[in-house]
Amino acid sequence: MVKVLVTGAAGxxxxxxxxxxxxxxxxxxGLDNLNDYYDVSLKKERLVQLEGKSGFSFHKLDLVDNASISQLFAEQRFDIVVNLAAQAGVRYSLKNPHAYIDSNLVGFTNILEGCRHSGVKHLVFASSSSVYGANTKTPFSVRxxxxHPVSLYAATKKANELMAHTYSHLYNLPTTGLRFFTVYGPWGRPDMALFLFTKAILAKQPIDVFNYGKMQRDFxxxxxxxxxxVRVxxxxPQANxxxxxxxxxxxTSKAPYKIYNIGNNQPVELMHFIEVLENCLGMKAEKNLLPLQLGDVPITYADVDDLIRDVGFKPSTPIEVGIExxxxxxxxxxxxxxPLRSLSLGAQIS
Structure with a gap:
């Protein structure tokens, strides 16, 4: 049996x-601080689903609490650590930058130190497609x-990659960073577009559509x-x-360090994304067309060739299936x- 620490387990x-x-x-x-960045009750409901399963235990801890994190690593002796805990959100980073420094930099340092001192075999950590920032060549490649990040959130994720590489180089700690591209689906985050749009449309309220709907995302x-x-x-990772x-x-690196994109490899224009959602809901959205927001980028598009080559996997779920x-x-x-006609009989509730 493999023992895995998942930080951000209620996320x-x-x-x-x-x-x-x-x-x-x-x-x-599982580890989580259950902060109130978004609805805590949703996080607690996720935990209820997990705590009834054999093999799961939970610790309410903050990554910034170095003493408690060090004690957890010393007592538990994890084989694998998957660090998903972070202060998320591009726009919120414009309002509360200190939250990103605390969680994403100080907290990540505590995770690295815990891994280093307890002999963790592999640290996998969440990065973000946001690190591509001002880049315009697509698809975005790990090469x-x-x-040139365009938000503090993106800068902290880029910093995580640099910090992990340093520990791989100095202490031979195998680390893998994963650049996620606009994740969506059941139990999703209420601050993300799909959740916000769904809630507003059902309430017959207008939705804000930035970059006049010409935004493209690799959902x-x-x-x-x-x-x-899981495959990563x-x-x-081995030294290159x-x-x-x-x-x-x-x-890659001469150290045991690797970066992967995990994206659908198929950017979708925001207006089409909304159209699919409207079809699933059986309702039309009233749209406020607005310019590109500060910190946002007009397109994300993942090159996943390394993921396919190294672990034999390519994301492929179409938005028509995922949104439904x-x-x-x-x-x-x-x-x-x-309306019953809005959803097919194959729609999964999970």
Missing amino acids: FIGFHLSQRLLSRGDEVV DNVD TYIDDIVEGI TDTI TAWLGDAPDPG RFVAWYCSYYRVQI
Whole structure:
């Protein structure tokens, strides 16, 4: 049995990942501080789903609490650590920058130190497609330079990659960073577009559509994200012996370090995304067309060639399927009635 620490276990991705690891027989120790960045009751409901499963235990801790994190690592002796805990959100980083420094930098340092001192075999950590920042060449590749972030959130995620590489280099700690591309699906985050749009449309309220709807996102369904995480977690990175300092490859290293994109490899225009949602709900949205917001980028598009080559997986869930499953979950969870014709009989509520 593999013992895995999942930080952010009450979060959207952490919840789904924990379910998947438990289903295959791993022991999962969940950690979360249950902060109020969004609805705490949703986080607690996710935990209820996990705490009834054999092999799961939970610790309410904050990554910034170095003494408690150190004690947890010393007592538990994890084989694998998947760090998904972070202060999320591009726009919130403009309002509360200190939250990002505390959680994403100080907290991540405590995770790195815990891994270093307790002999963790592999640290997998969440990065973000936001690190591509001002880059305009698409699809975004892990071989690309990512030194021009356009939000503090993105800057902290880029910093996490640099910090992890340092520990891989100095202490031979195998680390893998995962750049997630716009994750959506059942039990999703209420601050994300799909959740906000669904809630507003059902309430017959207008939705804010930025960049006049011409925004493109590589929307990636949660099951694909989890499949990618699990496969990468099982693949401990090796040093790239062909790595050259005079032509450095940002995605690999002479240290046991690797970066992957996990995205659908198929950008979708925001207006089409909304149209699919309208079809699932059987309702039309009133749209406020607005310019691009500060900190946002007009397009994200993942090159997933490394993921395919190294772990044999390519995300592929179309938005028509993923959005329908989200709507089915949302209506079940919030007890909302929509026209029966809106959802197919195959829509999953999970």
